Amino acid sequence: MAARRIARVCVLTIPAWLLAATAALAQGVWLPSWNEGAAKQAIVKFVEATTDASSAQFVPPAQRIATFDQDGTLWVEHPIYSQVLYCLDRVRTVAAQKPELGNAEPFKTVLSSDREAIARLSKEDLGKILAATLTGMSVEEFQTEVQSWLATARDPRWHRPYTDLTYLPMQELLKYLRANGYRTYIVTGGGQDFVRVYSEQVYGIAPEQVVGTAGGTQYGYEKNGNPILTKDPRLLLNDDQAGKPESIHLMIGRRPFAAFGNSDGDRQMLEYTKAGGGLRLAMLVLHDDAVREYRYGPAAGLPGTKVGAFTQALYDEARKSGWIVISMKRDWRQIFSFTK
Amino acid sequence: MAARRIARVCVLTIPAWLLAATAALAQGVWLPSWNEGAAKQAIVKFVEATTDASSAQFVPPAQRIATFDQDGTLWVEHPIYSQVLYCLDRVRTVAAQKPELGNAEPFKTVLSSDREAIARLSKEDLGKILAATLTGMSVEEFQTEVQSWLATARDPRWHRPYTDLTYLPMQELLKYLRANGYRTYIVTGGGQDFVRVYSEQVYGIAPEQVVGTAGGTQYGYEKNGNPILTKDPRLLLNDDQAGKPESIHLMIGRRPFAAFGNSDGDRQMLEYTKAGGGLRLAMLVLHDDAVREYRYGPAAGLPGTKVGAFTQALYDEARKSGWIVISMKRDWRQIFSFTK
Numbered sequence: 130m131a132a133r134r135i136a137r138v139c140v141l142t143i144p145a146w147l148l149a150a151t152a153a154l155a156q157g158v159w160l161p162s163w164n165e166g167a168a169k170q171a172i173v174k175f176v177e178a179t180t181d182a183s184s185a186q187f188v189p190p191a192q193r194i195a196t197f198d199q200d201g202t203l204w205v206e207h208p209i210y211s212q213v214l215y216c217l218d219r220v221r222t223v224a225a226q227k228p229e230l231g232n233a234e235p236f237k238t239v240l241s242s243d244r245e246a247i248a249r250l251s252k253e254d255l256g257k258i259l260a261a262t263l264t265g266m267s268v269e270e271f272q273t274e275v276q277s278w279l280a281t282a283r284d285p286r287w288h289r290p291y292t293d294l295t296y297l298p299m300q301e302l303l304k305y306l307r308a309n310g311y312r313t314y315i316v317t318g319g320g321q322d323f324v325r326v327y328s329e330q331v332y333g334i335a336p337e338q339v340v341g342t343a344g345g346t347q348y349g350y351e352k353n354g355n356p357i358l359t360k361d362p363r364l365l366l367n368d369d370q371a372g373k374p375e376s377i378h379l380m381i382g383r384r385p386f387a388a389f390g391n392s393d394g395d396r397q398m399l400e401y402t403k404a405g406g407g408l409r410l411a412m413l414v415l416h417d418d419a420v421r422e423y424r425y426g427p428a429a430g431l432p433g434t435k436v437g438a439f440t441q442a443l444y445d446e447a448r449k450s451g452w453i454v455i456s457m458k459r460d461w462r463q464i465f466s467f468t469k
Numbered sequence: 470m471a472a473r474r475i476a477r478v479c480v481l482t483i484p485a486w487l488l489a490a491t492a493a494l495a496q497g498v499w500l501p502s503w504n505e506g507a508a509k510q511a512i513v514k515f516v517e518a519t520t521d522a523s524s525a526q527f528v529p530p531a532q533r534i535a536t537f538d539q540d541g542t543l544w545v546e547h548p549i550y551s552q553v554l555y556c557l558d559r560v561r562t563v564a565a566q567k568p569e570l571g572n573a574e575p576f577k578t579v580l581s582s583d584r585e586a587i588a589r590l591s592k593e594d595l596g597k598i599l600a601a602t603l604t605g606m607s608v609e610e611f612q613t614e615v616q617s618w619l620a621t622a623r624d625p626r627w628h629r630p631y632t633d634l635t636y637l638p639m640q641e642l643l644k645y646l647r648a649n650g651y652r653t654y655i656v657t658g659g660g661q662d663f664v665r666v667y668s669e670q671v672y673g674i675a676p677e678q679v680v681g682t683a684g685g686t687q688y689g690y691e692k693n694g695n696p697i698l699t700k701d702p703r704l705l706l707n708d709d710q711a712g713k714p715e716s717i718h719l720m721i722g723r724r725p726f727a728a729f730g731n732s733d734g735d736r737q738m739l740e741y742t743k744a745g746g747g748l749r750l751a752m753l754v755l756h757d758d759a760v761r762e763y764r765y766g767p768a769a770g771l772p773g774t775k776v777g778a779f780t781q782a783l784y785d786e787a788r789k790s791g792w793i794v795i796s797m798k799r800d801w802r803q804i805f806s807f808t809k
Contacts, residue, residue: 191664191675268718312677327720336529336722346718348711348737356740358718365540365705365719371688378686379705380663382676393512397688400696420568 161306161462162298168460171453172302175410179386183196187406188386190310195387196340196377196398197303199317200326201437202391202414203332204283205294207423211434212323214291215278217247218386221263222274230261254268263320264344264360271360275326289467292331296414299389303332306387316377317341318369318394322360342368342378369394374401385426386410392437399452410450415439417457421468483686499645501802502638506753508800511640511793515750519726520649526748534725536680536717536738537643541731542754543672543776545634547622549776552659554631555618557587561600562614570601587804603660604684604700615666628806632671633794636754638801640731643672646727654725658709658734659679662700670722680720682708718740726750726771732764732777739792751792756780758798761808 144406163169175295176178200206220239224231231240235254238246250258268276284291303313321341328334341435350356370375374397377385387410388395388402399411416439417423425434428444448453455461463469502507510674517526540546560579564571571580575594578586606614624631643653651683655674657664661681668674685703690696708716717725726736727750728742738753754781755767765774770785787794795801803809 288665321719322721329531335485337720339722343719346715348741350716356714356744358714358741374696374698375686379661379683380677382661382679391562397696401688401698404696 159308160298160301162301162464164462165462166453166460171410171412175387175408176305176311178307180406183362186263188407192383192386193306193311194314194381194385195306195311196314196381196385196389196402198390198392198395198398199315199319199341202300202389202395202418203315204291205297205325205422205435206424207416207434209318210231210402211284211291212296212319214282215323216258216262217276218282219274220258223261225237233377236261236415260362263323264362266360268322268346268360269359271322272326275323279327287465287467292327293467294465295331295456297381297463297466299414300332300466303334307333311387312338314338314340314377314381316373316388316398317366318372321366321368340366340368340381342366347391373398377401388412389414390391391416392439393443394437396443396446398448400450401454403450411447411450412455412459413447413452414442414455414457417456418461418464421464424458500638500641502518502641502804504800504802506671506800508793510754511718511750512645515651515727515748516645516651520747526745528726533646533649533651534654534721534723534744535646535651535727536654536656536721536725536729537639538713538730538732538738539655539659539681542729542735543635543639543655544631545762546764546776546777547756549632550659551624551631554622555663556598556602556661558618558622560598563601564744571744576601579601584585597770600702603663603686604702606700608662608686608698608700611662612666613664619667627807629804632667633807634805635671636797637803637806638800640672640806642729643674647673652728654678654680654717654721656708656713656728656738658712661706662773680706680708680716682706690736709734712739714741717741728752729754730780731756733783734777736783736786740786740790743790743792748773751787751790752795753779753783753787753792753793754797757796758801758804761804762797 141401146219157259160169160172178184178186183444195202200210217239224236224240230236235250235257238250274283279290279292282291283289284294287294305315313334315324315328315332315338319341321343324341325336325339328339330337343366345361345365345442347361348356348358363378366372366376373395377398384405386405388398389412391414395413403409403411414422415429417429417431419423425432426439427433427436428439442452453465457464481775491693500509500512518524518526518605521527533662537543541551556646557579557695560576564576570576575590575597577783578590579598616623617678619630619632622631623629624634627634639666644651653674655664655668655672655678659681660685661679664681665679669681683706686698687701688696688698706712706716711734724745725742728738729752730739731754735753743751755769756763758764765772765777767773768779769783784794797804
């Protein structure tokens, strides 16, 4: 009976010495792939100050929201977004089912595998490809299609599934924030339904915590009377630039206390985050490591890029506004879980 | 040191005897305002089967989603939705700030307090009133306006704040589901931003778990350069009827295992929920208690209503599809926390 009483008491109250020990260990345990430096210091300082009930900067657990861009912030976005590769690959399957499509442009060009011709496709052409590969099916069919692509597609540089190409330091950061009561959200310009297929397995982020560019669905019935949600081409959320804070308001309804991005598309999300009261953390990943990943900006003298541009104007705003720039080269000891 | 070891072990593993005792007590402890009967039995059977790891109907915690309509399901919707009263009351404040508005229709009619004339306002007139009272301000200003209205407005029948008019049995149900790992969402035809102001305090439901009819916001800057989100009249989500499953997909991305409603506007949400695999729970509140609340249908021989109609067709679909109808009169021992 005495043992039971002890057990009951300690289930309900975690001993203070254990909490203290955990806090002391946190810095070393949680971010092993981060080199010592300003970026890691800013993260640890932010987490410690906002979770310490005696701090003026304490944030109640219910308000602890952290938002992460995905492409270029949590995983590789070069030479092109993985979702675009999915859409191009998917054209082959769609054309097999609907041969008349394969004989028409822009699908004919995609099927030709002529990379230069594909690179010259217009915005309108890309729109047709997105509509044909991302809409018209039930939400469950789409999930199955993406799952089966992810299981077999391999990136050409590391010869690995695209879902392996997440940055280990950012994975550690997600876990460190969650261990401190933060709810982690993805806020991506990529497709919400696409990212939701793998977000839980890859990042530990549940589908309901993925905010992305989203089309509508249409509720209807199958021949047997079963209800069905069909993906339609109507654009509901364009989750890029000003669309990011707007979507955060719609989908979360709270201003984040921490936000992470890597390109001009993330500027407004970081501005909105930092404009809240108290201590807020805004960070930008700079791709300055050509050897271990890619090197592009054009901020800080890096080469320019069509995908995920980090402009000098963004860099200047970051310095002026106290946002932290993460140098992949200097701040990250290791980039992927599969490299040393 | 031995004591510390015991403490460490039991922090990490909740003893099995405690879990068992909790489960045994659950039925009696969690739903005291429910009378014994088919409705309560269906709830307890559903929760026990879907949370028992040895059951074929077990649902992993990550998938435990329960969605609740608000008006007429969680709180009183008669004689008129509380949010409509907010908008009508708000016209007075808006007209004080913009006198030219007060001299124009339909605002002049609202200010006249002529109830019959107000009841005759057209849909277009109501649209103008909603636009004037729900849009054009920052999201923070809107929150403050709703908070201050809720603090002072009183319903004419019970002379209480509208937020007191929630149904005690449904509050118990929300807590019972959450205690069993379900994440509870509101899925309402009412305004998402409106309900989010009080959902956490009133229902224990965080803003990010409120899905509702939603307008857009516009990201911009104040004169001092601070970013600001302004509510605009563009309708993004019409969260009623087919819009409910569509919004559930957009905002949650998972099909619920349990759904609760009270009117024709909830039909598609319940259909969509029940069409998933495994054991699903669909329930409808029937307002058949004129003494303790209101009496309207027109299903089951009750009088018809303009607000929150529960039609005979819905009643027939419920019987055919195994949805449970909750009789407020028979199934609820107590309706409000402030009545006995």
